[in-house]
Amino acid sequence: MSYLNSGLPKPVPAPDGLDSPFWEAASRDVLMLQRCGSCHEFQWGPEWICHRCHSEDVGFQEVRPVGNIYSYERVWHPVHPALKDQGPYIIVLVEMPECSNVRLVGNLMGDAEQSVEIGTPVQAFFEHHRDVEPSFTLVQWEKV
Amino acid sequence: MSRTVRGKVAVVGLGETQYYKRGEAPDAEFKLALKAILAACEDAGISPKQVDGFASFSNDRSDPSHLAAALGIDDLRFSNMQWGGGGGGGSGAIANAAAAVATGMAECVVVFRALAQGQFGRFGQGPQRDVIAGDGAHTIPYGLMSPAQSFAMKVTRFMHDHGVEQNALRAISLASYHHAQNNPRAVMYGRPLDEEKYDNSRWIVEPFHLFDCCLENDGAAAMVLVAAERARDFPHKPAYILSALSGSHYRAGASVHNTPDYASSTFKTVAPRLYDMAQVKPADVDVLQCYENFTGGVLMSMVEHQFCDPDGCNEFFVKDNLIAPSGKLPTNTSGGNLAECYMHGLGLNIEAVRQIRGQSTNQVDDADVALVASGPMVTPVSSSIFGTEATL
Numbered sequence: 255m256s257y258l259n260s261g262l263p264k265p266v267p268a269p270d271g272l273d274s275p276f277w278e279a280a281s282r283d284v285l286m287l288q289r290c291g292s293c294h295e296f297q298w299g300p301e302w303i304c305h306r307c308h309s310e311d312v313g314f315q316e317v318r319p320v321g322n323i324y325s326y327e328r329v330w331h332p333v334h335p336a337l338k339d340q341g342p343y344i345i346v347l348v349e350m351p352e353c354s355n356v357r358l359v360g361n362l363m364g365d366a367e368q369s370v371e372i373g374t375p376v377q378a379f380f381e382h383h384r385d386v387e388p389s390f391t392l393v394q395w396e397k398v
Numbered sequence: 399m400s401r402t403v404r405g406k407v408a409v410v411g412l413g414e415t416q417y418y419k420r421g422e423a424p425d426a427e428f429k430l431a432l433k434a435i436l437a438a439c440e441d442a443g444i445s446p447k448q449v450d451g452f453a454s455f456s457n458d459r460s461d462p463s464h465l466a467a468a469l470g471i472d473d474l475r476f477s478n479m480q481w482g483g484g485g486g487g488g489s490g491a492i493a494n495a496a497a498a499v500a501t502g503m504a505e506c507v508v509v510f511r512a513l514a515q516g517q518f519g520r521f522g523q524g525p526q527r528d529v530i531a532g533d534g535a536h537t538i539p540y541g542l543m544s545p546a547q548s549f550a551m552k553v554t555r556f557m558h559d560h561g562v563e564q565n566a567l568r569a570i571s572l573a574s575y576h577h578a579q580n581n582p583r584a585v586m587y588g589r590p591l592d593e594e595k596y597d598n599s600r601w602i603v604e605p606f607h608l609f610d611c612c613l614e615n616d617g618a619a620a621m622v623l624v625a626a627e628r629a630r631d632f633p634h635k636p637a638y639i640l641s642a643l644s645g646s647h648y649r650a651g652a653s654v655h656n657t658p659d660y661a662s663s664t665f666k667t668v669a670p671r672l673y674d675m676a677q678v679k680p681a682d683v684d685v686l687q688c689y690e691n692f693t694g695g696v697l698m699s700m701v702e703h704q705f706c707d708p709d710g711c712n713e714f715f716v717k718d719n720l721i722a723p724s725g726k727l728p729t730n731t732s733g734g735n736l737a738e739c740y741m742h743g744l745g746l747n748i749e750a751v752r753q754i755r756g757q758s759t760n761q762v763d764d765a766d767v768a769l770v771a772s773g774p775m776v777t778p779v780s781s782s783i784f785g786t787e788a789t790l
Binding site: 258273333356390394 | 529
């Protein structure tokens with residue numbers, strides 16, 4: 255099952271490898287985010303050093319895939335040919351209170367015209383696209 | 399206050415091409431740049447060969463060496479690009495040019511922006527490619543790929559935090575279209591907007607209706623800056639730069655929507671420095687040009703420039719408060735990016751100078767202080783304040 259019509263650019267790990275553990279984990283239904291080994295705070299998107307303590311000891315850690323809707327938007331006007339017949343869809347910005355309040359972008363499962371409230375708890379849903387080349391997994395969200 | 403540009407530099411020439419709908423310019427982008435620069439020099443009463451510097455923003459494609467060659471300039475002394483920030487660089491380019499003139503690096507600097515979205519592709523479209531890596535991999539596959547979509551997320555959060563209603567955004571659009579009806583240069587001249595037409599217009603992305611979004615245009619704009627001590631030797635009343643600077647707050651550039659102070663127009667640290675340098679207060683500002691990529695950004699910029707309390711937006715943002723000449727704070731008096739032309743905001747700086755000269759098509763009485771906020775919600779952003787000689 256895919257929330258959006260197919261044909262958008264497919265995500266691939268950055269050539270420098272910075273976010274590779276995130277994508278590899280997502281393909282296994284696991285959410286991994288970057289965490290500093292020195293000050294133990296999370297940061298997102300991934301960076302080369304910790305922006306707080308400047309340690310180079312930044313790695314990825316599995317986290318509970320739960321958060322709250324920090325903001326959202328309902329898109330109506332398609333800006334990509336693949337979405338021409340999509341109709342409206344919802345993008346959410348999810349804050350992760352267990353992970354230094356970093357935020358992830360995804361879609362909110364369900365009716366595209368449902369009402370959305372900031373603060374609503376959500377959990378991740380791993381949307382696999384295994385029959386395309388290159389294959390990929392999106393981290394989507396559903397209300398708890 | 400010796401380390402300041404306040405009062406040291408003035409704008410003495412303005413130039414614009416005709417403004418076109420996207421794809422309708424008869425000229426190539428580089429020729430548009432040349433035409434605007436020639437027009438600005440003519441307005442200043444100088445030969446283009448007297449120009450010795452160029453400053454622009456947002457990776458403008460018309461590079462200064464190429465311009466200097468095309469214009470036959472003998473001695474190019476200043477060649478500057480404000481990094482990043484899209485339209486957030488408009489006042490930043492002016493700040494950089496002013497710094498060059500104030501410190502003697504150059505004598506006569508042109509700030510310009512040329513844009514042919516018809517020739518080079520649209521800002522408002524997503525990338526059409528097979529794969530995406532890097533920051534975009536974490537947004538684009540979810541359908542988050544246009545400026546409207548990037549900024550609606552911030553505006554939604556701001557409106558939630560402060561109880562801002564849709565009508566506050568609508569008032570900004572109504573004011574811009576109101577002003578454009580008196581401005582024959584405006585692309586939306588002769589295309590008025592009322593409440594009903596706004597309310598019935600389609601959503602682009604909530605909370606932005608069609609009329610909350612900037613235009614997509616072709617054209618070019620330019621202004622000529624010289625040292626203040628020379629400014630009275632030119633044909634037009636000088637507009638003195640009281641302040642111009644750029645910047646952004648803590649981790650404004652954090653990727654994937656992770657800026658801690660997220661629902662911001664990025665002006666919280668810039669605006670206080672702007673007022674300090676200019677030695678003016680928000681209440682001293684007679685007329686405002688406030689970059690509209692989207693109306694929500696205008697609202698947040700005006701709050702962060704301290705024109706309105708964040709919890710008072712529904713009362714402040716009504717059309718009557720925003721229109722010239724009678725409004726509390728006439729805003730976007732040319733029609734701006736929504737209804738005059740989207741020249742990546744440099745048209746707003748030009749309109750501010752027109753107000754100081756007394757030449758706007760929506761002139762504010764006794765406009766001595768004009769503020770421009772460039773490019774909300776990007777990073778870095780920039781702002782500038784222009785004043786008449788009386789403000790020095």
